[in-house]
Amino acid sequence: MKYLIIGNSAAGVNAIEAIRRLDQQNNITVISEENYQIYGRPLISYYLSGKIKYKNMFSYKEKDFYTKKKANLLLNTKVNSINTKIKKIYTNDNLSLEYDKLLLATGSLPFIPCIKGLKQHIDNKKDSNVFTFLTFEDSLRLKNKIKKTSKVVVLGAGLIGLKVVEGLSGQVDNITVIDLSDRIMASVLNEIEANMVKSHIEKCGDNVFFKLKTGISEVRNDTLLLSNNTVIDYDILIVSVGVKPNVELAKNAGLKIGKGIIVNNYLQTSNKDVYAAGDCIEYEDLFSNNKKLYALWTNATRQGELAGYNMSGIKMKYSRYFAINAISFFGMNLLSAGITTGKDIHNYIIESSINTFHMISILNNKLVGFVLINCPNKRAGIYTTLINDGIDISTLDYDITTMKNIKFSIYPKKNRTKKMWQGAA
């Protein structure tokens, strides 16, 4: 038996651990295009700001993780193609490797919008002053390029863009964030919440400006033509409008692709010996019948683990996924999960002030979502678990729609004792 894993981030590494729990013998090979052992990808903005030093970038796993797990790690290696008929993969340095079980944990790629002049600036990787921000390499390159006098433009006011803003704040002259939407983090926050976070960033950031409802029409060498026909200068442009699943390899191998790689509840693709996990797959959302893409660390680790178990012969099913976000900007925490808008959803604002917000969302007697801004001391995981388990809130000992501080005693006695004694499965 030969296990082969393409991708060495959250899903890939958690798959290694799962496989090794069940199978200490057989060969595992992990292939990565990057030149580093696993690192917590979300840490790249903390490296940019200086909060995390180079040596601490690799704290996710101990240095000898791969040796201990007897996993053969091939860095700097790109897989060119997969032949699922003869179960072989081919790399850019003319290596061919056989597999019995293959895991695609190829992650996501930056989404590059169609803007005149943008593509050639990005393709010209080495000297370009145009960046994407998804890998440690991106962060290293960007950190090297910035100067105290740099005028920075960030295209996209989503999570990645705003983490870049936080990372660069104080290290450059000024930062302008441009987004087509009327608010920041439009996919996660409503207008009130978005304004709260935006004001905080404007207040705490060093010369940070927002140009919302604005697009870029053309990228030139040192200037940008905006959709309102004004021209602004830039020294550094960061393109962070979102990510897309990296499915090219799977597609060329003839695997079924929807929005992302299509998998069943066992993380199996349309080919039974090829599994996929993490950002590259699409999956059923808990709250809709639509397939969705979520580029989320927590989901990727869980999927990688499950794929690993299934590859090594134990059937394990998992299907409950929903969006879950823990984000902070300049000390302001944002914790959210599930959905807060939709038909028949009732929102209960439990606390609200100029810079705090605590809201939960109920649909058909079940908690389906919540948002906590600057309420770091709430025990948010209890909410997340209520969503995950689909608990009927009328069976609880307290009315959670009026509860300021969620606590474990919401569960009736028998339930809570059982849960506490068993621990989470």
Add this chain to the structure above:
Amino acid sequence: MKKIYSFEDKCLGCKLCEVYCKTARSKSKNIIKANKEENIDSAIIVEKTNKDTHFALQCRHCTDAKCIKACISGAIFKDEIGIVRYDKEKCVSCLSCVLVCPFGAVRKSDFNSTVTKCDLCFSTGKPLCVSNCPNDAIKFLDEKEIDDRMEIVK
């Protein structure tokens, strides 16, 4: 492995476990200093129920710990024994762990940017909260021992 188990019918709600938890987690290990001078969070929480009874709750050291899966920096990890541990040097305070703990037992510190969770007093192997509970409402037991008692709650 041994974990701390809570026996609700015996809990007085006196919060001595919290006092001793703070002591155990303090630099001085002195009960007065820990509770009066040092800013220490308790990793054990005494909760009041809607029936005016109480119980103590702390990290359950889950077999399949969600906080570990959620952690982006490796700050939360399982040691060789199975204790879910926290290394504040690696933590970037993203609170992903707080967001997923089913028990609300991984909490943001009231005093700084770290998180607080029970480590079963692993360095001594003797949780101070247990040894100082006046009514045996929390016990340090092997998982196997509790399996036999599960009948009570079934």
